[in-house]
Amino acid sequence: MQSNLDNLGAVRVVARTPRSLAPILDAGATQTLRRLLHDTFASFFTKFLPDSPGGPKKYAHEVASLLHLYFTLVSLAKDGGTIGESLYWIARDNLVKPGQSQSLGDPEARRRFRRCVWAAAVHVAGPYLDARLAELRDVAEEELNVRRQVRAMEAEGSRQSPPRAMSGYTSPASVAGYEYSLPLSSDRIKELGLAAFVAIHPYAKLALGLRDVAARVAFSAGLSRASTLEHLLTGSRVRRLTGREAEGLRSDREARRSRALMEASSRGGGWPSWIKTKALRAKHLSEDWNKALLALVAVGCKGLEWWYSSGEEASKESRAEALDLPAPPRPSTERRLPKSSRLCPICRREKKDPAVLTASGFVFCYACVMSHVKDSGTCPVTDAPASEAHVRRLYFTS
The missing domain is CATH 3.30.40.10 (Zinc/RING finger domain, C3HC4 (zinc finger))
Known part of the structure; x- marks a missing residue:
């Protein structure tokens, strides 16, 4: 059985690239998948969360990130890699410790869980920050456009107004509405900051993208230990799993689950023990079907959003046809x-x-x-x- 698994792993690896590599296309697909997941969830929550004063709709990106964080954390704890990485049999060295389930104590298990949480948070933070910064850039750009239009209209109005006859006496009433403004007032500093942010944002995104591509090429050539900025921040080195390592991860997971179920069933009896055992089994089932559940949730979100949008458009058209407005x-x-x-x-x-x-x-x-x-x-x-x-x-x- 073990030799068959090794052969299967060898076939899968050789069919693509050496097992020590995380190919550029595989890493790119992983980054694209995490952006798509965040955009899907954020769009769904923006559409369906209540739109009330101070309501949850303005936190749509935060809610989407929490949902994305859950699926990513389950994948890291179960497979040693994110959802996109595990699709290509890619895992992180500091999360893959097969065959040690019997000797690992609670401190080591807690350290591994903390590494999983940190890796999941960094993975989810990328698309979240990208979306929020893009929104801020749009708001800043609109604010700058409004300020430019106001200045242009004021300049045009001052050119069109006839000059006031000058005299030796200046009435206090003629300067009552005049306000002295410093060259670098707080409003001017704010405008300069907005302009700098709008100008720098696209170049910063381009620089990060080029840096990511260069890191993948360097990693594939053996010149770097981290294939992306995310892996550099989490101190993770990714590689392909062999069949033996995949089987070791599965055995380690089954051993942990068996111990947890035995502890839950051995602590007394009655309803509390039964409920805890059933909850653990449900948790294990959701972990095993994590990818399928994620696909179902994502497709369901897009389907509900499409159904709601199409119904809303049909309702608007019917109301517009019924009204005969001039x-x-x-x-x-x-x-x-x-x-x-x-x-x-x-x-x-x-x-x-x-x-x-x-x-x-x-x-x-x-x-x-x-x-x-x-x-x-x-x-x-x-x-x-x-x-x-x-x-x-x-x-x-x-």
């Missing part, structure tokens, strides 16, 4: 709307206390639109008749 009034050609929806069309600054004018559908600052409607009785953009009753404040949940 075409919205066209904006006046004499007025240019701000490029960013965050700016008020009247004051050309970020909207404060936003309010919608129901006569046209445009959103303004509440004070701006209320003052304009009281004075002119029309929409500032379309010149459609409007009154104070058409002004409705908007309240955002997040």
Whole structure:
């Protein structure tokens, strides 16, 4: 039996590459799989978590990372490698100790578990940080665009306004609204930081990607002990398992499970012992079917998301067909709307206390639109008749 396993392992290894290598394509597939898993879970939780003020939806990436962490931790403890690595019979040296289940004491088992937890955390942190930094970059880029538009509008307004006649006396009222700003105020420092982050982020991602590829090539050539940055941080060296090592891992796992079941059943009797034994058996079953369960959860998440999205689109189309709404009034050609929806069309600054004018559908600052409607009785953009009753404040949940 043992020789057959060795032959099987030799056939699998020789069919690809030497057993001491973690090939570039295999390592690349592992990195791609972890990003896909995180994106799948994060997209699902973003769609289905409650969207309430301070609700859990804004923590969708954190919840997705916890679910990803569970499956990764089970795979590391069971197979000595992550889910993607175990698909290619790749394991980590510091997690593979076959044939020592009888001599390993509790301290060694705890040290191995801590190594598994650290490796799983580093594995999951990669796609999580990537997603969060991408979101921050989008927010920073939008903030910078709004600031540029505000400055451009202010500069254009100052050029169009006629110069004030100068006199020898400067009234205090003429400078009442003037605020002195330092060259490096806190607002300016914040803007410079956002600009630096937006500019550096893509190059940092490119540098990390090139570094990862170079590390894989160096590892395959025997010039490095770590094939990726993840393995370098966890102090792990990966290699292919032989049939003997795979059988040793299986025997070690079965021995640990047998001891745990014996301890659970020997501690008294009755319902507590029965419940603990059944819970251990369920845990062992979930570990054995970890990959199948992960595939089922991932496919289920995408299926539910597709079903919900398609139903939502069909509902929107049916409601749109039932309503016979008139075409919205066209904006006046004499007025240019701000490029960013965050700016008020009247004051050309970020909207404060936003309010919608129901006569046209445009959103303004509440004070701006209320003052304009009281004075002119029309929409500032379309010149459609409007009154104070058409002004409705908007309240955002997040």
